[in-house]
Amino acid sequence: MTAFRSLSAAMVKGFLRDKMTLFFVFLFPLMFLVVFGLLLGDSGSDKTKIAAVGDGPVLTTLEQTGAIELERYGDAATARQKVDDGDLPAAVVVSGDRVRLIYAASDQVAAGTVLGIVSGVVDKINLGAANVPPRFTLDAQSVEDASLKPIQYLTPGILSWAISISGVFGSALTMVSWRKKQVLRRIRLAPVSTTTVLTSRVLVSIGTAVAQGVVFVAVALLPVFGLKLTGQWYLALPLLVLGTTAFFAVGMLVGAFCKTEEAASGAANIVIMPMAFLSGTFFPVENAPAWLQTVSNIFPLRHMNDGMLDVLVRGKGVEALLVPSAVLIAFTLVVGFIAARIFRWDD
Amino acid sequence: MTGARIPAVVVSDIRKSYGDLKAVDGVSFTVAEGEFFGILGPNGAGKTTTLEIVEGLRQADGGQVTLLGEQPWPRNPKLLPRIGVQLQASSFFEKLTAREQLQTFGSLYGVSRRKADEMLELVGLTDKADVQENKLSGGQRQRLSIACALVHDPDLVFLDEPTAALDPQARRNLWDVLRAIQARGKTIVYTTHYLDEAEILCDRVAIMDRGRILAMDAPATLVRGLDAPTHVVLQKGVLTREAARGITGVEEAHEDEVSLTISTRRPAPVLSALAERGTLDGLQVRTATLEDVFLDLTGREYRA
Incomplete structure (x- = not known):
């Protein structure tokens, strides 16, 4: 058994036997995914429901459009009451050839939608009744736009955040506890190179990140959450690796400064929490003010998020990896270099 | 070596x-x-x-x-x-x-x-x-x-x-x-x-x-080089202080509530004299230890 393999094995065992770490690496971020996923839900896909009274070709066609759902009522007064009470955005009352539409002034968006659909249907039927060949034809086509359903940006965001947690905490706490318990000393007194120790620790972190990726994506793909991956999801793997090394370097820096595990946890949280919010983990950063978006560019998590979104749910190809990868590599090198300079074997 | x-x-x-x-x-x-x-x-x-x-x-x-x-x-x-x-x-x-x-x-x-x-x-x-x-x-x-x-x-x-x-x-x-x-x-x-x-x-x-x-x-050499007296401790009452002082080789004898302590740099004749008197019951011999060496070297009691 080589030193590299047995050190990695020792760290994996220590990791799997520590329930607290497992919780913070897997369950804790997963809780956020579940809570946000259910809270924000899939509101965009609900059809608008309106009250309907009477019958005839207008109501039949309206139902066939599939754009609105009709809730039938026996008389106009009850339907009107529903709109007055704010239960439904509009009521359509058909009596003979007369189509009357009542809509609530409060919800302009819903009103506009309903008005547009109903008048479209009425015009179409009129046209059919007049027996005139249509002069203009409408060719409608849906495109995948850049704005995403909540689960589509939550999954990459929370996954990146979880990887930043396990990367920063993993390396910082290992370093502090090994220094405090003099394991670093023991290693220094053994004929094993620092590179071996470091690479085995990084490898364990990368393995953890991949496991997190699999678990998170699997949960988000469940029908309740409804994540839809686009073609080249495997392009996320290089981002997982590079993101892990970047956050590992941050953890090394934190670990070099802190003497106790408590101090290291605190410092790691101070780094991670603002970074997570400003990097678009829980909501798209495009909604933030412009200056804040500029500020968020200094965080590696921001770039990891962008890259993850592009390859996991926006269907972009390998070209979308270029900028995030370059930023993460540069970040790893710079922070890693600083951390190596201030690294201490002993207190 | x-x-x-x-x-x-x-x-x-x-x-x-x-x-x-x-x-x-x-x-x-x-x-x-x-x-x-x-x-x-x-x-x-x-x-x-x-x-x-x-x-x-x-x-x-x-x-x-x-x-x-x-x-x-x-x-x-x-x-x-x-x-x-x-x-x-x-x-x-x-x-x-x-x-x-x-x-x-x-x-x-x-x-x-x-x-x-x-x-x-x-x-x-x-x-x-x-x-x-x-x-x-x-x-x-x-x-x-x-x-x-x-x-x-x-x-x-x-x-x-x-x-x-x-x-x-x-x-x-x-x-x-x-x-x-x-x-x-x-x-x-x-x-x-x-x-x-x-x-x-x-x-x-x-x-x-x-x-x-x-x-x-070597610890023994350090102790031996110390020229410190050996202490022979007897149960109180088996021998009077005066009788103890009378034995050849005894430098000092003092008594407390439970025992009589004799100091000597020549323990062999002292012990045989005590044996002749049949007073060996409960006898303890304490030679100098490294703690005495430390005391001698630094002038203060050893405290770990």
Whole structure:
């Protein structure tokens, strides 16, 4: 058994036997995914429901459009009451050839939608009744736009955040506890190179990140959450690796400064929490003010998020990896270099 | 010095200051191969700093260290497989069992995994092989930590206060382990603040105080060189103070509530005189100890 393999094995065992770490690496971020996923839900896909009274070709066609759902009522007064009470955005009352539409002034968006659909249907039927060949034809086509359903940006965001947690905490706490318990000393007194120790620790972190990726994506793909991956999801793997090394370097820096595990946890949280919010983990950063978006560019998590979104749910190809990868590599090198300079074997 | 081979450890005039504090102030000693060498002294005497410089963990401000013919500083990968260092009792990997700790530390030296069980047996932890390190008792952890230092079969072993904070029974168990290690032909350099223990275990000791070595020799030689009287303690009442003073060779006799203590530098005639009188019941003889040596050297009571 080589030193590299047995050190990695020792760290994996220590990791799997520590329930607290497992919780913070897997369950804790997963809780956020579940809570946000259910809270924000899939509101965009609900059809608008309106009250309907009477019958005839207008109501039949309206139902066939599939754009609105009709809730039938026996008389106009009850339907009107529903709109007055704010239960439904509009009521359509058909009596003979007369189509009357009542809509609530409060919800302009819903009103506009309903008005547009109903008048479209009425015009179409009129046209059919007049027996005139249509002069203009409408060719409608849906495109995948850049704005995403909540689960589509939550999954990459929370996954990146979880990887930043396990990367920063993993390396910082290992370093502090090994220094405090003099394991670093023991290693220094053994004929094993620092590179071996470091690479085995990084490898364990990368393995953890991949496991997190699999678990998170699997949960988000469940029908309740409804994540839809686009073609080249495997392009996320290089981002997982590079993101892990970047956050590992941050953890090394934190670990070099802190003497106790408590101090290291605190410092790691101070780094991670603002970074997570400003990097678009829980909501798209495009909604933030412009200056804040500029500020968020200094965080590696921001770039990891962008890259993850592009390859996991926006269907972009390998070209979308270029900028995030370059930023993460540069970040790893710079922070890693600083951390190596201030690294201490002993207190 | 035993044999004509090169000494295992040669330390000459090492120094280390922290600000105004001279932690190590010109320490020199030599340890022969196979020797059990103790560095004694109260806390803060500079034992640990000395040991760390010798092990190559710390750079000295001045002086020379040679271990098995090699320089330990800067980190010398050629030397590392030949020395074993026991650090404090908690220096283990998280959540690993006793056997896994030994296997992991062993692998850093390219040692086969089977070696772990052999080491567990040596330190008497075979039945604790599958117990996680944090669930072991203090003494068991200490023994495991020594086993970790020995797993790669080093020629030279450094132990820093291996018996500190152990209960008397655990200390005695550990003495057996240390003797077993010496019997394997290892050279042992160890620090302790228990003078009685050093007297029992060590071939030679160096007594340190305030960064300097005050005396260095075999414990028996140090004690003998002290010219301190032997104390013979009798039960009170078997002999009067005056009668005791009358015995040839007795320098001083004094009495308290439970016993009569006779001081003498010639214990043989005194003991035979006491035997003639039939007053040997409950008799105790206390010769001088390393604590008396320390008192003599520093002028103050030894306090660990």
